[in-house]
Amino acid sequence: MVVENEVLPYLQWLWRGDGASFVDGKGALVQFAIIALTIFVLGLVGGFLVALVRQGPVRAGEITYRTLVGGFGDLFRLSFRRIAALASLAIKESLRRRVWVALVVFAMILLFASWYLGVNNREPARLYLSFVTAATSYLMLLLSLVLAAFSLPTDIKNKTLYTVTTKPVRSGDIVLGRILGFTVLGTALLAIMAAASWFFVNGALAHTHTVDTRSLEAIRGADGETIGKEGETSRDAFHTHPFSVDAEGYGFTDQVSEHSHALTADGDAIVVGPAEGYLRARVPLRGKISFLNPQGVPVAKGISVGNEWSYRSFIQGSTQAAAVWTFDGVNESTLMEYEDGSKYLPVAAIVRVYRSYKGIIEQAIQGSIQLRNPETGVKSTLRVFPAKDFAIDSFEFANEQTDTDQNDITILDDLVTEDGRIEVIIQCLDRGQYFGFAQADCFIRLPEGSPLWNFVKGFLSIWMQMVIVIAVAVMMSTFLSGPIAMVTAITFIVLGFFRTFFLQIALGESYGGGPVESLVRLVTQMNVMSPFERTPSVDAMKAIDGVLKGAMRAVSNVLPDFSTYLDRVRYVAEGFSIPTDAVLHDLTVSLAYVVGMAIVGYFCLRTREVAKS
Amino acid sequence: MSGTSPGTAVIETRALSKVYRDFWGRQKVRALKALDLEVYQGEIFGLLGPNGSGKSTTIKLLLGLLFPTDGQALVFGKEATDVSKNERIGYLPEESYLYKFLNAEETLDFYGRLFDIPAEVRKERIEKLLKLVGIDRARKRQLREYSKGMTRRIGLAQALINDPELILLDEPTSGLDPIGTREMKDMILQLRDQGKTVVMCSHLLADVQDVCDRIAILHQGELKELGRVDSLLTVEDVTQVRARNLSDDCKNELRDVIQRHGGDLLEMDNPTTTLEDLFLSIVRDSEERPGRRVVGPQSTAGGDTPAPPATAN
Numbered sequence: 001m002v003v004e005n006e007v008l009p010y011l012q013w014l015w016r017g018d019g020a021s022f023v024d025g026k027g028a029l030v031q032f033a034i035i036a037l038t039i040f041v042l043g044l045v046g047g048f049l050v051a052l053v054r055q056g057p058v059r060a061g062e063i064t065y066r067t068l069v070g071g072f073g074d075l076f077r078l079s080f081r082r083i084a085a086l087a088s089l090a091i092k093e094s095l096r097r098r099v100w101v102a103l104v105v106f107a108m109i110l111l112f113a114s115w116y117l118g119v120n121n122r123e124p125a126r127l128y129l130s131f132v133t134a135a136t137s138y139l140m141l142l143l144s145l146v147l148a149a150f151s152l153p154t155d156i157k158n159k160t161l162y163t164v165t166t167k168p169v170r171s172g173d174i175v176l177g178r179i180l181g182f183t184v185l186g187t188a189l190l191a192i193m194a195a196a197s198w199f200f201v202n203g204a205l206a207h208t209h210t211v212d213t214r215s216l217e218a219i220r221g222a223d224g225e226t227i228g229k230e231g232e233t234s235r236d237a238f239h240t241h242p243f244s245v246d247a248e249g250y251g252f253t254d255q256v257s258e259h260s261h262a263l264t265a266d267g268d269a270i271v272v273g274p275a276e277g278y279l280r281a282r283v284p285l286r287g288k289i290s291f292l293n294p295q296g297v298p299v300a301k302g303i304s305v306g307n308e309w310s311y312r313s314f315i316q317g318s319t320q321a322a323a324v325w326t327f328d329g330v331n332e333s334t335l336m337e338y339e340d341g342s343k344y345l346p347v348a349a350i351v352r353v354y355r356s357y358k359g360i361i362e363q364a365i366q367g368s369i370q371l372r373n374p375e376t377g378v379k380s381t382l383r384v385f386p387a388k389d390f391a392i393d394s395f396e397f398a399n400e401q402t403d404t405d406q407n408d409i410t411i412l413d414d415l416v417t418e419d420g421r422i423e424v425i426i427q428c429l430d431r432g433q434y435f436g437f438a439q440a441d442c443f444i445r446l447p448e449g450s451p452l453w454n455f456v457k458g459f460l461s462i463w464m465q466m467v468i469v470i471a472v473a474v475m476m477s478t479f480l481s482g483p484i485a486m487v488t489a490i491t492f493i494v495l496g497f498f499r500t501f502f503l504q505i506a507l508g509e510s511y512g513g514g515p516v517e518s519l520v521r522l523v524t525q526m527n528v529m530s531p532f533e534r535t536p537s538v539d540a541m542k543a544i545d546g547v548l549k550g551a552m553r554a555v556s557n558v559l560p561d562f563s564t565y566l567d568r569v570r571y572v573a574e575g576f577s578i579p580t581d582a583v584l585h586d587l588t589v590s591l592a593y594v595v596g597m598a599i600v601g602y603f604c605l606r607t608r609e610v611a612k613s
Numbered sequence: 614m615s616g617t618s619p620g621t622a623v624i625e626t627r628a629l630s631k632v633y634r635d636f637w638g639r640q641k642v643r644a645l646k647a648l649d650l651e652v653y654q655g656e657i658f659g660l661l662g663p664n665g666s667g668k669s670t671t672i673k674l675l676l677g678l679l680f681p682t683d684g685q686a687l688v689f690g691k692e693a694t695d696v697s698k699n700e701r702i703g704y705l706p707e708e709s710y711l712y713k714f715l716n717a718e719e720t721l722d723f724y725g726r727l728f729d730i731p732a733e734v735r736k737e738r739i740e741k742l743l744k745l746v747g748i749d750r751a752r753k754r755q756l757r758e759y760s761k762g763m764t765r766r767i768g769l770a771q772a773l774i775n776d777p778e779l780i781l782l783d784e785p786t787s788g789l790d791p792i793g794t795r796e797m798k799d800m801i802l803q804l805r806d807q808g809k810t811v812v813m814c815s816h817l818l819a820d821v822q823d824v825c826d827r828i829a830i831l832h833q834g835e836l837k838e839l840g841r842v843d844s845l846l847t848v849e850d851v852t853q854v855r856a857r858n859l860s861d862d863c864k865n866e867l868r869d870v871i872q873r874h875g876g877d878l879l880e881m882d883n884p885t886t887t888l889e890d891l892f893l894s895i896v897r898d899s900e901e902r903p904g905r906r907v908v909g910p911q912s913t914a915g916g917d918t919p920a921p922p923a924t925a926n
């Protein structure tokens with residue numbers, strides 16, 4: 001399962017989002033401005049009302065005015081020197097509270113992982129990568145939450161903050177100092193964990209084989225002379241590789257469990273090199289999917305088969321049904337080059353096989369793939385392949401092809417249109433069986449990125465998640481006590497992870513209605529689909545739900561979408577390069593959170609009577 | 614450094630009131646009731662009053678740690694909630710609210726960094742202050758290991774890190790031994806001699822009497838008395854005469870003279886020294902000649918080391 005969400009180009013995302021232009025207001029900048037303005041107005045009105053109840057109208061007006069004017073004035077009197085001093089204080093505090101214990105915990109986790117995660121897995125790299133990223137991610141979340149949520153309340157409780165606030169320190173210095181301090185500390189810890197993870201994953205995947213000499217057989221040419229050897233490697237790390245080498249004894253093993261080994265000759269013996277290709281950073285060129293129905297007529301969707309994810313559509317075997325991807329921007333530089341200088345188009349596809357009857361389970365379902373020119377309709381000959389369910393199949397189409405009428409053609413001249421379009425068509429060949437596809441399931445492989453750099457980008461996602469958590473927790477701790485700040489921040493984060501679902505409820509898109517209605521259904525064990533009879537209490541229930549949904553919609557606007565960061569980390573585990581646009585997008589969002597939370601925290605702390613606790 | 618000259622008001626409060634409320638805004642305590650005060654440049658001003666009379670509340674209002682319920686507190690002519698005044702203020706809290714995980718040096722360095730002071734000046738000042746308050750030798754020890762008195766000292770050093778013009782001291786001598794108290798009082802006087810304004814509050818009458826130029830007496834949040842210490846304490850209708858080596862005849866003669874003039878003799882006997890003076894002289898003595906001091910036979914508390922034969926008296 002690869003990445004499903006499309007990543008918009010950064011500037012487009014910032015400026016107009018998926019709207020047609022800036023004025024549509026779908027751009028991130030506009031959204032941010034709307035949220036900021038809403039919070040500002042709410043804060044102003046809320047603050048005034050609180051002051052009104054406590055101090056009466058005249059004084060409330062005065063207080064609000066002074067907070068507003070003085071507050072924005074002081075916002076520009078922040079000093080980096082003071083922020084740095086407060087940040088280093090936060091770091092010292094955490095160090096003396098022994099945060100490095102987290103590293104010990106992390107080391108233990110890796111240790112246990114190396115015992116319990118065997119490599120007996122078809123995708124060991126993915127297993128290890130998801131494990132280390134998940135472990136780091138949750139550990140850092142917990143750590144930054146605890147550090148950030150308790151620091152300021154402890155300072156207020158111990159009254160140490162009195163002494164600090166009698167120095168020329170602005171509330172903003174205190175909030176930013178905390179955020180900066182914990183971020184620096186978290187960065188250091190995260191960097192250590194990332195380095196440890198990298199070595200751990202590489203170490204865990206590293207293995208080699210020897211050649212099983214009994215399996216060696218000579219390959220003979222037409223004239224009977226030996227042109228190479230073939231055989232199998234020894235069984236190590238739960239697998240063997242079949243291989244063939246040339247007459248000198250050089251070559252590669254076959255791919256097994258997503259890796260292969262180089263083979264070199266050492267005298268008469270053949271030496272197996274280290275594992276290669278576990279860690280990848282594929283860069284896909286994505287296309288647009290469309291489907292042909294069993295009669296070969298274009299349809300928007302294929303057959304949707306029952307319990308599968310709704311986004312994936314299915315095509316029926318041994319009919320004219322097909323999945324068609326149209327790729328844009330294909331040109332000479334898209335093609336890769338073999339060592340001998342000839343070119344090829346690398347296409348990758350992930351086929352989800354759906355068997356309507358069992359058939360022979362060991363025998364793979366056959367599929368076909370071909371290229372087509374969307375303008376002229378010229379097609380390359382069918383290429384038949386055994387479909388591996390859920391794994392990435394790679395196809396290399398040499399530039400020289402033959403079309404369906406056995407004419408010699410080339411991809412660049414005959415299959416790609418003037419404006420750089422080409423189609424990939426996949427069909428299922430076995431009668432009564434189905435293939436399932438989503439748009440992301442087929443792509444052209446552009447030159448791969450560096451796996452190490454991609455790994456760093458993955459940890460950068462975890463880092464951004466950490467920064468947001470710190471900012472949120474520090475903001476909450478400016479007006480809540482430590483434990484409550486932490487619980488609130490946790491709630492915020494959990495909702496952030498399930499933001500999509502939360503939003504569905506808020507928009508009334510989920511089955512079973514709003515919060516109260518679903519509760520009623522739950523308690524009375526009522527089916528989620530059956531409607532209620534109209535009674536006053538049902539009306540009241542719907543009314544309350546309406547209000548709650550409105551509140552939820554409002555909250556969801558400021559919820560960080562933490563599932564994004566999970567998604568990014570999944571890119572790494574699945575061997576895809578995290579797009580630069582995505583990194584920029586995430587960085588911007590994190591920055592927006594830090595700025596937003598710092599300003600809200602600043603006003604909360606400023607209007608708080610420090611000595612009255 | 615400042616634009617204030619002697620005689621100008623550094624602190625001004627106008628009908629300053631504070632009501633502590635609970636979370637729901639209900640009134641709990643009226644801690645301060647319409648206080649009107651002025652503190653002038655270069656004086657030591659004492660706030661005197663029993664526990665809970667509103668002294669600390671006043672100081673916290675002056676610092677902007679609390680917001681007034683009513684009235685105004687002006688420091689250097691600015692609202693007390695204005696942060697920029699803090700550049701020129703030093704504050705010693707009632708208990709030294711300092712970070713226990715820092716050592717003395719780190720503490721002073723941290724608070725120093727919150728001011729716009731060049732690094733060399735800051736380092737110099739830290740050295741000077743550590744010596745001044747006498748915790749030079751414990752500079753590398755974390756504050757959690759400090760005794761109450763040492764914490765007071767580092768608290769004072771912290772308050773002086775910015776070379777402030779106005780120093781607010783909340784119970785400066787609490788927790789200090791008599792020597793510490795003496796030293797603290799001397800330091801306060803020294804600060805005044807350097808032209809700084811000091812506001813201190815205390816419930817210890819002797820402390821206030823020894824150092825303060827002017828005092829205000831608070832009781833249950835209300836100002837009861839305000840004025841110069843010397844004039845407040847002068848008993849107008851009593852005359853004190855102290856003389857050495859008077860014979861009994863001379864004393865009798867004095868009695869007669871007083872009687873003849875219609876005076877009322879209140880007392881005439883040998884004065885006792887104060888316990889403070891006795892204690893201080895013993896400690897000074899012991900510092901000059903270290904070793905066990907010879908005292909009366911009743912004080913053989915040592916047990917295993919037999920006391921030398923008493924030769925006192």
Ligand SMILES: Nc1ncnc2c1ncn2[C@@H]1O[C@H](COP(=O)(O)OP(=O)(O)O)[C@@H](O)[C@H]1O
Nearest residue numbers: 612613633642644663664665666667668669670
């Ligand atoms: N944070 C607070 N909340 C409620 N009441 C307080 C608070 N601080 C002080 N008080 C009350 O205000 C009064 C004055 O206290 P304070 O100014 O500390 O007295 P002191 O003169 O001993 O320094 C006391 O009655 C005290 O109980």
Ligand SMILES: [Mg+2]
Nearest residue numbers: 668669670707
């Ligand atoms: Mg007090």
